[in-house]
Amino acid sequence: MTMIDSALAASPSPVPSEIFSLLALLAISIVVLLILRYYLPLRTTPAFLLVPVFFALWLPASMVLLVPIDLASSAMVDDDAATARGIWLEPRALRVSWRITYWLTFSLTWFILPILAEYSDSGYREPKDKLMDSLRANAQYYAIVFGSGALGLVYVLISYGHFSESLKSTVMALAYCWGLVLAIYLMGHGLVAIPRRLLRNANISGRLRRIQSQAPRVYEQMEDAEMNLEDLEMQVSELSRRKVGSAKDYQDWIEELVDMTNLPESQPPRTTSLIRGSGDNDARALPTVITEKYMADLTRRLVRAKHARSRYTNEWNLLLRDAVKTQAILDSAASKKLDLGAPSPHAGFWHKLHIFTPYTRFLFHYHIAPYLRIALGTLLAAASVCIVWSEIVKGLLPNLSVIRYSVVHHWVGANGQVGFAGQVIAALWMVYMCAAALTSITEVKVWRGRALVRRNTAPESAFWYASQVARLSVPLSYNFMTFLGGIYRDTAFYAFLGSLINMTPLGKWFDYLFPAVILLPVLAALFGLYSKIGRVLGFGADVIDDDDLGESASAYGTGTWREGRDLIERELNGTSAAIRGRRAEAAARIAGGNRSSTTPILSIPRRAGGGGPSTPLAASPNTRPQANTSARRAAANTSSSTEPEDENFFEALGHRFKNTIDTIDTPKWMQDIGQGIKKPKWMAGGGDDTGSGSGSGSRLQRPTGPGRGNSDVRRWFGGSEGRIRL
Incomplete structure (x- = not known):
């Protein structure tokens, strides 16, 4: 680093720095293309999706390069280029670069990407109809944005007193403030989640336990997604049979939907749809008049359902792969050899590259990798502490900022200079801050089902995630520069x-004091407050941190690790494939017989949309493995009764208490009470001294059952069906 600093300082020309900057931008472009290739099929993706998403990722990545260059360029002593250290550019080039980067990012964030996202999510066929539907969907969003801008403009006019710069400054300041609020919250969560995950995954058995704890929830979500898609496919199938009336005007559109569902007319109805109750038939009922709005809504819901099934299927497959790999690492402790099997045909280059023997692979994964995770997790935890500390003290005590001294290494009097080593360290700090914020976006499950799926990301999800990356880049970049004390005031940014x-004054104090609020998301992530608040508010597993599932899953209805282990074993043993085949045979038999029957035959998991609960087939090996969560058990016990719609608060509370008590399984020790107690001879009425005391002359006649004695204490509490009734 010192040699590079000396070489750059000896050259007063910016040409070497410009060449380095162009090569760095080329490398960033290649990385962005590889990221797009990982999540999107480049050959089949339209240009209106690839180009905006590419720039939405490329521009924020270029800020990681532009900020260190700006720091080195502005810290030259007496504006002498010969005293510059590191990579530097001329002031005019910096100003032009910042203007282009900022305004392109601003346009993508607030206008281009939201409109294109709704355009791709619209169910209409014609481009004009799609565009109008997108503008209608964004009208409320823009009304809120422009309303906030108008209020801010009034405040700036009162405080500043001039009109020439008020509009531009208000727009830029409000956009920065909103982005900073979101960035601080997401970064605070990520600064805890990333090192904690690395430290926890160092324990191989604990990592396997957490994977198994996640299995019931992921499996249930996959089942719900499949059922939702099947309902929509059945609705399209019913629509295709309507050849008269208003549906006749949309025959081409209906045929396109049939092609999307891959349901030929000769195919029998799906098993899960056939065995459901009348409530699901009502959900699939078609309107009397088919309108263009209905067709667009059906198309949009069908596309979303297909992507949702792809998302949860991908999550389930990744979970199975991680479970198999982790289990293989644990099992290799006995043989001292680790064989992970042949890589998948769709695996990447690094997964297909074999550089280890079975023994060296065992040494790396079992002994070396855990310590590497601990070392990296400890390093990132220390980096997180430094970032949080710098956020807190930068307004009042900027000289105590740790990041400042890690970046600024050269001091000429009271002026600091940033060399090449400081630029590299600054880029690493920015990368970690951005990674913490972006990781939180992918972990929080409240974004209307949006997700990044390998090679199959929905266009609307790609636009949305790209817009979040663009929205967070400017606030995080400027927020990092404020860590460096007074040196950042000389930058072009x-x-x-x-x-x-x-x-x-409001903007100045907001910029200095609000980042201290990072303590709230840090403490919330550190002590698991997200899952606690989510359960209190009734959000369920949507806000539960995956890292906490291993410790708390069994208590909150998301399934235990034992249930997850059973699900994974059944899936790996091929039981699910056989069950799907039996389901198809059952569907054919039902289709050939009475199609109107709604008697449950197989065990079907519940739907998120409030469909009728399923009735499991007892002791049947043909049922598909289900996540035996408490929610499913409660649904099974409440299937025989429906709550009145006009019940009051106390009636609803009583029903909830009753359902809770009914789901309590009788303890084993209480079931055994009375099983081995012998009756006295004087009660038996004869000389029979058998274990159950069931002599013919017994005065106390009790009902007997298979596997039970005549003495059953549970009858005293309300019945002998295996539950204690209070």
Whole structure:
């Protein structure tokens, strides 16, 4: 690093720095293309999706390069290029670069990507109809944005007193403030989640336990997604049979939907749809008049359901792969050899590359990798502490910022200079801050079902995630520069954006004091407050952190690790494939017989949409393995009764208490009470001294059952069907 600094300082020309910058931008472009290739099929993806998403990722990545260059360029002593250290550019080139980067990112974030996202999610066929539907969907969003901008403009006019720069400064300051709020919250969560996951995964058995704890929830979500898609496919199938009336005007559209569902007319109805109750038939009922709006809504729901099934199927497959690999690592402790099998045909280059023998692979995964995770987790935990500390003290005590001294290494009097080593460290700090924020976006499950799926990401999800990346880049970049004390005030970025933020006292204090709020998401993630608050508010497993499932899953209805282990074993043993085949045979038999029957035959998991609960087939090996969560058990016990719609609060509370008590399984020790107690001879009425005391002359006649004695204490509490009734 010192040699590079000396070489760059000896050259007063910016040409070497410009060449380095162009090569770095080329490398960033290649990385962005590889990321797009991982999540999207490049050959079949339209250009209106690839180009905006590419720039939405490329521009924020270029800021990681532009911020260190700006720091080195602005810290030159007496504006002498010969004293510059590291990579530097001329002031005019920096100003032009920041303007282009900022305004392109601003346009993508607030206008281009939201409109294209709704355009791709629209169910209409014609481009004009799609565009109008997208503008209608974004009208409320833009009304809120413009309303907030108008209020901010009034405040700036009152405080600043001029109109020439008020509009631009208000727009830039409000966009920065909103992005900073979101960035601080997400980054605070990620600063805890990333090192904690690395430290926990160092324990191989604990990692396997957490994977198994996640299995019931992921499996249930996959089942719900499949059922939702089957309902929509059955609705399309029913629609295709309507050849008269208003449906005749949309025959081409209906045929396209049939092609999307891959349901030929000769195919019998799906098993899960046939065995459901009348409530599901009502859900599949078609309207009397088929309208264009109904067709667009059906198309949108069908596309979303297909992507949702792909998402949860991909999650389930990844979970199975991780479970198999982790179990193989644990089992290799006995043989001292680790064989992970042949890689998948769709695996990447690194997965197909074999550089280890079975013994060296065992040494790496069983002995070396855990210590590497511990070392990296400890390093990132220390980095997280430094970032949080710097956020807290940068407003009042900027000289105590740890990040400042890690980046600024050269001091000439009171002025600091950033060399090449400081630029590399600054880029690493920014990468970690952005990774913490972006990781939190992918973990929080409240984004309307959006997710990144390998090679099959939905267009609307790709646009949405790209817009979040673009929205967070500018606030995180400027927030990092404020860690460096007064040196950042000489940068071109501060002259372009920071001066407008600090133009009013409100913006200045917000920029300095609000980042201290990072303690709230840090403490919430550190002590698991997200899952606790989510359960209190009734969000269920949507806000439960995956890292906490190993410790708390059994208590909150998301399934235990034992249930997850059974699900994984059944799936790996091929039981699910055989069950699907039996389901198809059952569907054919039902289709050939009475199609209107709604008697449950197989065990079907419940739907999120409130469908009728399933009735499991007792002791049947043909049922598909289910996640035996408490929610499913409660649904099975409440299937025989329906709550009245006009019940009051106390009636609803009584029903909830009754359902809770009914789901309590009788303890084993209580079931055994009375099984081995012998009756006295004087009660038996004869000389029979058998274990159950069931002599013919017994005065106390009790009902007997298979596997039970005549003495059953549970009858005293309300019945002998295996439950204690209070």
